[in-house]
Amino acid sequence: MTQGRSIRLFLVDGSPNGLLTAEIMNWTGHALTGPRSRLSELVKRPECSRTGIYFLVGPDPDNTARPLVYIGESDDVAKRLKQHNQPEEKGGKDFWERVCLITSKDQNLTKAHVKYLESQSIALTTAAGRCGLKNGTAHEYINLPEADQADMAFFIEQIRTILPVLGFDFLREAATKPVHADSSANTTLPSPTFELTLPRHNITAKAQEVDSDFIVLAGSQARTEWVGTDGGYKGLYDQLITDGVLVEGEGKFCTFTKDHAFSSPSAAAAVVSGRSANGRISWFVEGSKTTYGEWQAQQVECETIEAAEDIAQ
Structure with a gap:
């Protein structure tokens, strides 16, 4: 039988429609999510100045039955989100309505770590087939020591656990054994x-x-x-x-x-x-x-x- 897990959710401003943080016991990761309408508040959070991976999520104009997702990484997530908030003619992205960013509480994630997490997340999202992927085809990033790859494998499993709790189902593993x-x-x-x-x-x-x-x-x-x-x-x-x-x-x-x-x-x-x-x-x-x-x-x-x-x- 699968063992239970504890996830701590915190409504930053007390509103269920505002900014939300999430943590799993004994995991160094930290999730922050919120609507695009609250982006000005979100980018001021200390998490946004850290190295991390982020997900932009919105409706798929070509298929209303599924969401459209963009997966990215950055040393300064706030800067990247501000760029994505620009109109498309200026290099931004119009489709997204919510954002979720994953960082580390101990700030031990490096640029190599998040590039690996981005690559793996794109591959897993493609395999799950639960959303449209705005990234297109992504390269496989393998320039990470074996021990670090093992650490990131555990890290991404926690991401796959916490995202559905926050309402993001696209990374959930496709069921294979009925x-x-x-x-x-x-x-x-x-x-x-x-x-x-x-x-x-x-x-x-x-x-x-x-x-x-x-x-x-x-x-x-x-x-x-x-x-x-x-x-x-x-x-x-x-x-x-x-x-x-x-x-x-x-x-x-x-x-x-x-x-x-x-x-x-x-x-x-x-x-x-x-x-x-x-x-x-x-x-x-x-x-x-x-x-x-x-x-x-x-x-x-x-x-x-x-x-x-x-x-x-």
């Missing part, structure tokens, strides 16, 4: 396979739930075009076509070329169906008439009964 927890045995068991069929179009898709993701499995099929109304998950459908996740084959359907994580069963059902769909009633446990919603309710009921039995004992 499992769900069996709390009574402190083990993990394979998630059931869910199936969605569109008999009229000879389409079948299969999926499994992994952590908070709903994974449509490679080889699953989907409609060859979006037939629903504009908006909703149309942008996501179009993006999967563009990214080559959905490829039109010889039949009258598209095929998933690899496993793909969706934020919900409804998002997955919409892409497969080519229109808005309620995933809780569209997906069925394979080989049964149990919907995803019914299966989920059964899991909650089992946990409640087990908890009551533990209390009684």
Whole structure:
């Protein structure tokens, strides 16, 4: 069973919409985040004068279903953020709405460290596939001693832990092994396979739930075009076509070329169906008439009964 962690959050001005700092016990890293509208206050913070890595996050104009992210590093983060705040014609970036910067409380991060962290963060973000990346293709920075690489591997794992807590999900590792927890045995068991069929179009898709993701499995099929109304998950459908996740084959359907994580069963059902769909009633446990919603309710009921039995004992 995964061990619990403690994260300390501090609202700098007492407002949940203002500047926020975050720290993990026994980690030398320090996170500072805030909206672009509070940039004038953020750059005055002592953290911004340190060496660090930063993330600029905003909506992706080409796909409303995901954010757009720029990853950078600097010896003087405040200076770089001021440059990014300029209009694009002056070398700035218009898209971002929030910023998160990671520095070290003991100020032991060097320029080489943050260049390595930047390179690794770009590679991991690309692999996760949860956002559009403004950086484009980044070089691999390997000019770091082996011991320092080990230290930075631990450092970046803490970054991947703390960012989702702050509302930034793009660096979270893509799930690869479909499992769900069996709390009574402190083990993990394979998630059931869910199936969605569109008999009229000879389409079948299969999926499994992994952590908070709903994974449509490679080889699953989907409609060859979006037939629903504009908006909703149309942008996501179009993006999967563009990214080559959905490829039109010889039949009258598209095929998933690899496993793909969706934020919900409804998002997955919409892409497969080519229109808005309620995933809780569209997906069925394979080989049964149990919907995803019914299966989920059964899991909650089992946990409640087990908890009551533990209390009684």
